[in-house]
Amino acid sequence: MKSTPNGLRKLVVSLMIPMMVTSGVATLPELALAKAGTGSTEVDNYRTPLKQPEYQHRTKQDKRDIPVQVLGINDLHGGLSTTGTAYIGSHQYQNTGTVGRLAAYLDQAQNQFKRVHHSKNTFRVEAGDMVGAAPADSSLLAHESTMHALRGMKFQIGTLGNHEFDRGLPEFNRILHGKKAGAGADALVQHYPNEPTNMKIVVANVVKKSTNKAPYGYKPYLIRKVKAHGKTAKIGFIGLELGSLSDIPPAKNVKDYKILDEAESIAKYDRILNKKGVKAVVVMAHTAVQTRFGETAGPTVDILHKLNKLDPKNNVGLYVAAHSHQYANGMVGKTRVVQALSSGKAYDDAQGYVSPKTGKFVGLKAHVYPVLSAKDDAKVKTNAKVAAIAKDADKRVGPKVNVVIGKTAGGQSITKSTTKSLENAIGETVVDGQLYEANKPGGLKADFAMTNNGGVRSDLIPNAQGQITWGAAMAVQPFGDVLQVVEMTGQQIQDALNQQYYNPAFFMQVAGLKYTYTNTPGGKQHAKVLKMTKTDGTPIDLATKYRVVISDYIHTGGDRFYAFKNTPTLGSLGTDSDVFVQYIKDMATANQPLTAPKPDRKIYQATGTTLTLPTSAAPVAVK
Template identity: 30%
Template sequence: MLTARSRRAALAVVASAGLLGAVVVPTAAQAADAKRNKTVNLQLLAINDFHGNLEPPAGSSGTIKEIDPTTGQVVSTPAGGIEYLATALRQARIPADDSITVAAGDIVGASPLTSALFHDEPTIEAMDKLGLDVTAVGNHEFDEGAKELIRLQEGGCHPVDGCYEDGRKFKGANFNYLAANVTNEKTGKPILAPYWVTKSQGVKVGFIGATLEGTPNIVTAEGVKGLKFGNEVATINKYAAELKKQGVNSIVALVHEGGYPAGSTYNYDCGTAGQGISGPIVDIAKNLDPAIGAIVTGHTHNAYACTIPDPQGVPRSVTSAASFGRLFTEINLKLDKTTGSIVRPSVKAENHVVRRTVEKAPDMTELIAHYSKLAAPIANRPVGYVGSDINGRGSSDLEKPLGDVIADAQLEGLAPADKGGAQVAFMNPGGIRSDLVYKAGGAEGDGVVTYGEAFTVQPFTNMMQVKTLTGAQLVQLLQQQVSGPNDAAPKILQGSKNLAYTLDMRKTGAARVLVDSIRLNGAPIDPAGKYRVAANEFLAGGGDGFPAFAAGTDKLVGASDLDVFTAYLGAHSSAAAPLQAPAQDRIKVIGPGSDID
């Protein structure tokens, strides 16, 4: 019995002879060509860092930078939204070849309200409809802990909130979550499968999934309690060896860790030797087993389709498709039927923009409408007004306008003596997930900020904390923005309006913070003095490489960061007097400054 592929090949031979409908014997040359065909084609379609963005992301978070072919100028193109992503992937799949859809983590977590209100069950359902086959876990898959991640894989109603509709039980993901380097501290075993093996036209293909080893530094302690995160290279190489023993020689690594390309456009060319990309993924890629034929990455929300030399100096494809479903990566490769390995020179990778000019996928439109209707009473409630865009995630400045607003909100909310007596507040830049957009495109009208929009900016609902730090520790805190683990990729805290200082980015390490320039309420910091400092629980626990926070004393727990944020918007804006973007005059930057969150 002929397979569909064999039937197409036979018809092609017949058609080429001009004898369609007749019995034709292949010529000797045709028979020889068929015998020499020792490879099969495989297409991978890859995404990463979707973060539950079912609806098109607003503001700059919903655009992608590209070069206009007519003008040669860099332009921002609207992109993303599950309705458009589904259509784009379905159009890209090659029917004649095997096609596997993969992801490199953070499919859920830090999600907008339409997904987050239902503990990201809508996004899992959407990914199943999309045809996702396998994904690595990312750090945000642990926002609600390992038990919740396993529930998303296996199904069942939420242990606290239950099922969201009568007679409807969450089925869990049909795709495979992989967590090779995430183990239970007590048993030493991975909490989920380390790899997944499938067959492409008879050739075994294995996928190994891992997240960044530093996940505990960027997730709340409760989210990673009882877990151990192993080294990415050692773990992936261990399982690559295991796969090879099983006769699986075509291996792809899905790694939730990434890099920083030198160019900002989605199709920037990193060069054949990978010299145009930096960051943690470079060393990882250079040390992964050469048997791994391609590496799909994420975490940094950047776009690249690069080659980085493997341990033998042979170029190997390393890709990332930005974030929020604005891009997808198409990777075409050949598998050697004799050796079962990926033919490395055959690997071709390219990022594609998920343009909003294609037709919407009807099943995704229906899914969004369903959950939006359930969320509407909460999501559409007005909480404030803005007079213009106030950019957070989309800002390329070290001091972000929306970061200033959030820090001010936290200071105001925690300043009363019975709320903690905060004297200064800090917000971590990575926790600002979107912008406040004047024209949000919703039914509420221009300038209105809804609860759903505020939630998209602050989706973690971390509890606020106030701690006592000495003046010396406060200075250390500022220095830790640009030193230690944050030396190579600084994380500039967003400070409240009563704090000012200078950063000299021409210097290196802690010296970038000019200590003599630091002023709180116009006065120098007293090293021996004591200061009450407000921050969300993640940051206050030392997250993002700020151990000075963890050394604080006299902790007081306050309201959630979202509640503090919405209260500030309500108190400081109205339809007649909307909130405007701050002046961004708290941090004076000398030298280069960029969006390096």
């Protein structure tokens, strides 16, 4: 693993601590901010493009150049009805989201552009993770409801994210093209109407190992003509998957594909496009970035720096980023980079011109805007057609989603708000449940349970009566990963915990154990484990073998937790979703409402202090 520079490490940790989740899908995905490239930033102060000064009027350029608009989203994650807080620049907007509102704002932006510039040169694009890690109104319908919403919102071009591989790329391709589900599909899926999205998928750096070509006939790029006042030009759209894809979905779903270098792939196809007379290029890429404290940083910035070295004359004018679920709007060299949060809470609107003489972008601007609620912006009417898709999906899954399975203490939500030591209440509730279910009479028996932060996707939010519904539980654990009990030595457990501290974007929630850690300035990892004990204080011996509940995802090294790979499997508990639901039911039967655990499982020990060990050992100075 690569170490994370100190400045970016602070950035990553700072964005993880709030977790910015109010409902639906969490804002922190399984990202990897590996290097510390930076770019300049743009300020987004306006709630809608109707207020944006430079978007209000025609200019002299309208007479000589061709006006174009690119409307983009990323990481929708099946968020048909998801709402939450949108943090855009220094502004905070409450209750943003839902596809009905998103559709309305896309329509508003496009209509404004058409009115001002008398142009129909608008393209709607998305940058991956359309589906996966989604609420029940998408996941229970095999995400076909989300495909219907994307069709209703008239998205034309998209690329692949890591979650398009969750159920295997063949399944994603099925729903993309509106094909019937297999005979073994759930009745909800069997009865859902099939419609193609009419979206073209472009991906330049995913190829099948057997053919060295993109799967399912996907193209690395598309060319589209634009025209105005009798003049024409071309725009190229390149799609890009994140380079670390192989570390994220289930291994069986990516084993047949090669993931090529991002910058090298852009450079290759930019040159091809250039030879075809295309000198205005848009990249839609499922690669992470964030604008924060006056800097734009993350892998996207590093990719563009590398691209500019490989191909200094490249024509990439706009880069629509994704994966980290953060706000971004900045310049990296000559390229505008944007990212619009996640789950339909925001969108980006890029406007500018293509010169018919040079074929290049000129005067390209981009801004990110919130998807405001009807209460906060009553003048924008919700798109009834798209809202009806979400309403229909809710109705179809309602009988299952609304079944009450338990309750929380005092009707309180159990949240993903994360401490400085990277503990959060809902994550620890999940692993507490896994350990409890493993140790029920007749169970597999386990000493500990551990899960990656990316496997826990939402707060646990009870209904108005303080009851936990099946849908609320499924929003927390939507993947259906298989839980396994594996055998690990104490040393392997310590190695897994230490792997959190190579890249703080990936961390563990633990049950049945506690540990003390300290920082390691200048080392390959920014912290290390000093001491591990069971919950009752019994030391964990490095040579002793223990039984640990983990998901099949991290058992294959997912999220770069390689210490779990090849550990012997002793049995399976079932899917994480089913186990969590059963745990809530068991607590209800025992009349024990769920309560947020106390965050005392990861204890920080400052460098230069004395660590107290068990009485059989002498105190040790922490260096």
